[in-house]
Amino acid sequence: MPTTAPSADLLALDRQVCFALVTAARDVVALYREVLAPLGLTHPQYLVMLALWEESPQSVRSLGRRLSLEPATLSPLLRRLESAGLLERKRNPDDERALAVALTASGTALRTKALAVPPTIIDRLGIDLSELERMRDTLLEVGRAARAGLSSARVA
Numbered sequence: 492m493p494t495t496a497p498s499a500d501l502l503a504l505d506r507q508v509c510f511a512l513v514t515a516a517r518d519v520v521a522l523y524r525e526v527l528a529p530l531g532l533t534h535p536q537y538l539v540m541l542a543l544w545e546e547s548p549q550s551v552r553s554l555g556r557r558l559s560l561e562p563a564t565l566s567p568l569l570r571r572l573e574s575a576g577l578l579e580r581k582r583n584p585d586d587e588r589a590l591a592v593a594l595t596a597s598g599t600a601l602r603t604k605a606l607a608v609p610p611t612i613i614d615r616l617g618i619d620l621s622e623l624e625r626m627r628d629t630l631l632e633v634g635r636a637a638r639a640g641l642s643s644a645r646v647a
Contacts (some may be wrong), residue, residue: 495601508633519616526611528603537608539568543578544602548593550583577601 504510508590515616523534532540543549544556549557569592572578581587613620 512633514631519612522606522612522615523608526604526608526615530600530601530608535568536603538606539565539572540577540598540601543592543594543598547578547599548581548591551580551590551592572598588593 497575500506520534521604523537527534527537530537538558539554544553551565553570554560558565560568571576573580576595578592578594579592581593583591593620613623616623618626
């Protein structure tokens with residue numbers, strides 16, 4: 492006798508939060524890739540620049556925390572941005588172990604061109620800004636919940 496699948500299969504691919512997040516992230520990053528290409532930036536480089544446009548200079552450590560990136564991932568990004576003339580890395584004179592990252596004049600000037608990125612992305616997505624902000628806030632909440640779940644699992 493054949494078994495019937497439950498109407499709400501918990502293992503259905505389309506019901507998985509992880510699948511929805513990963514496919515949406517891949518598609519949105521691809522959209523950014525097209526928009527960022529004329530600026531000469533990859534998506535990860537754009538994120539670094541966003542953080543530096545908010546605060547420059549800042550330590551590599553604080554930049555890594557802000558972007559949730561490990562030093563092994565952040566260092567090559569900084570090296571490429573430095574080679575492109577957008578930032579410079581210098582030892583902190585107060586602490587030779589600390590490396591400070593600062594925008595160059597070219598890196599600061601690129602911000603003006605980058606101002607077109609958010610409205611272009613919003614337009615290409617075709618989703619109302621208030622809805623995008625609600626989704627962003629929900630995703631931030633999902634991230635916090637996931638980190639809390641990881642922390643509690645490690646303690647157990």
